[in-house]
Amino acid sequence: MTNAGTSRRRSIGAQRNPESQQAILKAAEAILMEDGLAGFSIEAVARRAHAGKPTIYRWWPSRAALLLDVYHHQKHVERVPDTGSLETDIIAFLTALFGYWRDGNAGAIFRSVIAEAQTDVKATDALRAYVLDRFSQSAEFVRRAQARGEAADWVSPELAIELLAGFAWNRLLTSRLDDNPEELQRLARQISLGLKG
Amino acid sequence: MTNAGTSRRRSIGAQRNPESQQAILKAAEAILMEDGLAGFSIEAVARRAHAGKPTIYRWWPSRAALLLDVYHHQKHVERVPDTGSLETDIIAFLTALFGYWRDGNAGAIFRSVIAEAQTDVKATDALRAYVLDRFSQSAEFVRRAQARGEAADWVSPELAIELLAGFAWNRLLTSRLDDNPEELQRLARQISLGLKG
Amino acid sequence: MTNAGTSRRRSIGAQRNPESQQAILKAAEAILMEDGLAGFSIEAVARRAHAGKPTIYRWWPSRAALLLDVYHHQKHVERVPDTGSLETDIIAFLTALFGYWRDGNAGAIFRSVIAEAQTDVKATDALRAYVLDRFSQSAEFVRRAQARGEAADWVSPELAIELLAGFAWNRLLTSRLDDNPEELQRLARQISLGLKG
Amino acid sequence: MTNAGTSRRRSIGAQRNPESQQAILKAAEAILMEDGLAGFSIEAVARRAHAGKPTIYRWWPSRAALLLDVYHHQKHVERVPDTGSLETDIIAFLTALFGYWRDGNAGAIFRSVIAEAQTDVKATDALRAYVLDRFSQSAEFVRRAQARGEAADWVSPELAIELLAGFAWNRLLTSRLDDNPEELQRLARQISLGLKG
DNA sequence: AGATAAGCGAGACGGTACGTCACGTCTTCAC
DNA sequence: GTGAAGACGTGACGTACCGTCTCGCTTATCT
Incomplete structure (x- = not known):
């Protein structure tokens, strides 16, 4: 300075x-x-x-713009895990995201951005663009699993990520970020194997 | 009157x-x-x-209280489908939820409640209690699938519902409620069979 | 209080x-x-x-309105002298007015009102209405002089007052209120007798 | 250009x-x-x-300085009439001044200068110096009348001009510049003959 | 039956924040 | 050093809501 x-x-x-x-x-x-x-x-x-x-x-131009800019200036978490296995990748993905939101300010800021997006149309658009971009980036680890033959060809990597992200959003928005490792394991198993086991 | x-x-x-x-x-x-x-x-x-x-x-006592009251006075959608099959139950569940939010005012109101919950702690608590209750109700159709032997014993019905609800919230909060039947089918298949197919 | x-x-x-x-x-x-x-x-x-x-x-509704209200709430000077003679009435009128403006806040406030009237049309209208009313009130002492036969029938009392008031305004607006008794006497004489003496 | x-x-x-x-x-x-x-x-x-x-x-250096400069760059009206008679000189003086203010921008600009002088001390000083100079110039026609024996020796030419100018200022500042020839005639008569006729 | 108490619409109150405008100062860069 | 340009911190503008208060009223409930 x-x-x-x-x-x-x-x-x-x-x-x-x-x-x-x-x-x-x-x-x-x-x-x-x-x-x-x-x-x-x-x-x-x-x-x-x-x-x-x-x-x-x-x-x-608006409160929302400033809010988004603040969020973008946060240090970013690595969202493309690569542990070699789909199931542990899922766990790593969620663990990292929960930790990122929980530990610093990122969670509070992102909650604010989401809230703002419910009021301000520009914020909605910006948030949508942001998340779609994020989803397609994060989907990479599912694509890798498909390449390894660990995931079926017909699954949509983006949809899979959206499922995980939606789960995380819900926890964030209802103040339930305290991550329970067993729960995440179970979740990863459910997603990779499916409800039918 | x-x-x-x-x-x-x-x-x-x-x-x-x-x-x-x-x-x-x-x-x-x-x-x-x-x-x-x-x-x-x-x-x-x-x-x-x-x-x-x-x-x-x-x-x-507050804006949030009035908001929640408005939401509770909305007509509720039936959230426990019973088509006889897990996969179609999932599709029915999401289709009904998306339709409910899209057609009437319920979507706009629920978005408002969620936004308010990011600012007002009482609203957060009320929202959390509400969704946990809803989840456990909706989980019924997964439990039925377990009873029918259509879902594995080790899956958590609540977690499954949370996955579906999280997906739906994400769509709602980013204004992407236009439901694509094929997408929902694919999603239902992914969830029931798992990524590993 | x-x-x-x-x-x-x-x-x-x-x-x-x-x-x-x-x-x-x-x-x-x-x-x-x-x-x-x-x-x-x-x-x-x-x-x-x-x-x-x-x-x-x-x-x-506006700065001007408040300003005028402040001016109207000032204590008012007696503007209708009655010394029995036209010339001394003129002197008394101007002396009182100058003193009123000089001694208290009235002068500063009235200057502000006049300035505001050059910017704000409503203030112009209000000021015009105010001064016309004042003029016709003050004109009374000239009318009395006419009744006494001390002033000619053809003179306009309002115009006479306007002459005196204009003189006073000019002094106020150029910060020259220090009254010189001899000057006022000379002025009174000029006005009552005329330039032709 | x-x-x-x-x-x-x-x-x-x-x-x-x-x-x-x-x-x-x-x-x-x-x-x-x-x-x-x-x-x-x-x-x-x-x-x-x-x-x-x-x-x-x-x-x-200030808004007021620019304002005064604009005013000084205006074309000036001839303010020293010379019709050969005091009464018609007075009428000519006022008619020219009113016309000058009414027809072009000069009136609006001068009003602005006066208003500014109520806020800005430098503008007050500049305005006072300006008007005193003007007064002594314009007083020339009264002096001529004195030389012709048409005005009494004891009258103050500057005071006489100040009376006329004050009248004109008052009209300008209250947006009453519409000149009524009969009124001006009457005024000229009052001033030259005096209220006592 | 009369008093009491609470609810009602209304709207003024002291505030805070809004988003805009102009202030007068400052720095850059072209000439 | 002068010019256009425009960003800076400051502070006033006039408006919208905040949550609280009192008013004048209406009506059920409790003496």
């Missing part, structure tokens, strides 16, 4: 000031972490970041 | 006036249906119901 | 709270007195009066 | 660019004419003149 404490942040000419951008994202993240979505307002972010509201609105 | 148009609603003494209660719930539902969660405010409900704000606050 | 310091001002039901009204007018007056028109904002008045902005906007 | 439309205005080295200066003054005048003082902002002038804000602030 070049400006550490001594002087205020200023314009650096007719171009975006990355210090302001960082300060705003950090403030937004901190507020979400501390007070949740309820305390998250443009005004509060501006106050905490020592930024002007117009500066925020200049670069993020 | 006893008071049809001619006179205003009044107190009926030191007791809750059911007409007011009904008017408020109807107004709340109409607003959610027409404008979604974004337009849903106590102020707007009071305006539309020709009710005083204190009347609303007297009986519903 | 019934609420002296101990408790906050509250709603007294579905009716205007006169305490709030008074607090707002006093705050507005104090701000004008201390900081002039430059510091006069609805926000500042609300802050000082411990009132909500919507409360101000509820009762005064 | 040398640069008509084809290219942007640029620096012409370490000296003031008169094209920019002209463009800014023209833009300021046009805005005052079209939207009045309410629409007059440095931002709006910069936008309309395709000028940078710092360019404006470099040469005019």
Whole structure:
């Protein structure tokens, strides 16, 4: 930080000031972490970041946009496990996702993004695009299982991931992220072998 | 309606006036249906119901409480299919749920409840209790399949339902309720037979 | 004051709270007195009066309306002198007006009202109506002079007052209110006798 | 205009660019004419003149300074009538002034200057200096009347002009510039002969 | 039967946040 | 160093809701 404490942040000419951008994202993240979505307002972010509201609105057209940007700036979890076996891949996938959401702020932030998407159409669209992209990435480990002959040809890798992700969303959105290893094992077994066993 | 148009609603003494209660719930539902969660405010409900704000606050302590009450007053879909076969039961379950959410207002209202639950802890608790109850009810058709020998003994009916419900939630929350029958069939097959086929 | 310091001002039901009204007018007056028109904002008045902005906007549709109201709540100067002689009446009229504007806040407030009237059409209309009314009231002493035979029949009392008032406005608006008794005497003489002497 | 439309205005080295200066003054005048003082902002002038804000602030330290400059660049009316008679000189003086203010933009601009002078002390000083200078110039026709023996020796030409100007200001500031010839005649008669006739 | 108590619509209250506008300052880059 | 350009922090704008309060009323229930 070049400006550490001594002087205020200023314009650096007719171009975006990355210090302001960082300060705003950090403030937004901190507020979400501390007070949740309820305390998250443009005004509060501006106050905490020592930024002007117009500066925020200049670069993020809405609360939802800022929220999504905060989420995207989170460190990402590896979502394509590769343990060599479908069943353990499933367990690894869910364990990593639950841990990611549980340990840092990512869970609280993602809950906020989902909530926002129920109000703001742009947020809905952005969230849909995001999850579809994620699903197709994560589906890779199922595709690998198919290549290994471990999964049937007729299964849809995306649909399989959607099933796992839907399960995880439900747990997240109802505050039930405490992962039970046996439960996950059972789930992985159910999914890989099917209800019919 | 006893008071049809001619006179205003009044107190009926030191007791809750059911007409007011009904008017408020109807107004709340109409607003959610027409404008979604974004337009849903106590102020707007009071305006539309020709009710005083204190009347609303007297009986519903928060926005979330009113929202949940609206949802509970919706007609419920039958969630325990019984077609005689596990695979068609799964299809029937999801088809009914998607249709229920898509056709009436129930989808918009449930999305609102979920969103509210991300902000309001009481709403989270209420939602969690609600879904756990629902899951255990719906799990009945999986239990029946087990009884028929159509599903393995070691599978958890609740977990199975949670998988289906999670899938449905994800579709609802990202506005992807347009149900594709083939997709549902494939999903049902995946779940019943497992990825390994 | 019934609420002296101990408790906050509250709603007294579905009716205007006169305490709030008074607090707002006093705050507005104090701000004008201390900081002039430059510091006069609805926000500042609300802050000082411990009132909500919507409360101000509820009762005064604009800055101009509040400004005029503040001016109208000033103590009024007697503008119809009656010394028995036209010339001394003129001197008394101007002396009183200058003194009124100079001594209290009235001058600063009236300057603000005039300035506002150059921006806001409603304020222009209100100011015009106000001055025309004032002129016709003040014209009384000229009418009395006519009745006494001290002024010619063909003179217009209103026009005469407008001449005096215009002179006073000019002095007020250019910060030249320091009254010079000899100058006023000369002016009174000029007006009563005419330039031709 | 040398640069008509084809290219942007640029620096012409370490000296003031008169094209920019002209463009800014023209833009300021046009805005005052079209939207009045309410629409007059440095931002709006910069936008309309395709000028940078710092360019404006470099040469005019405040809104008031720009306003006064715009006023000074107006074509001036001849304010020293010479009809040979005091009474018709008075009528000519007022008719010319009213016409000047009414016909072009000058009235709107001068109103703005006066309003600004109620907020900005520098503008007050500049306005006072300006009007005192004007008064002494215009007083010339009264002095001539004195030289002709048409006005008494003891009258103050400046005071007489101040009376006329004050009358005119009042009309300008309350949007009553519609000149009534008979009224002006009566006024001229009152002033020249005096109220006592 | 009269008093009491609570519910009702209404709407004002002090607040907070909204999204926009203009302020005056600052920096960049072309000339 | 001047020019256009435009980002910056600041703060006011006028509006929407928040949750609380009091009003004036209506009516069932309890003396």
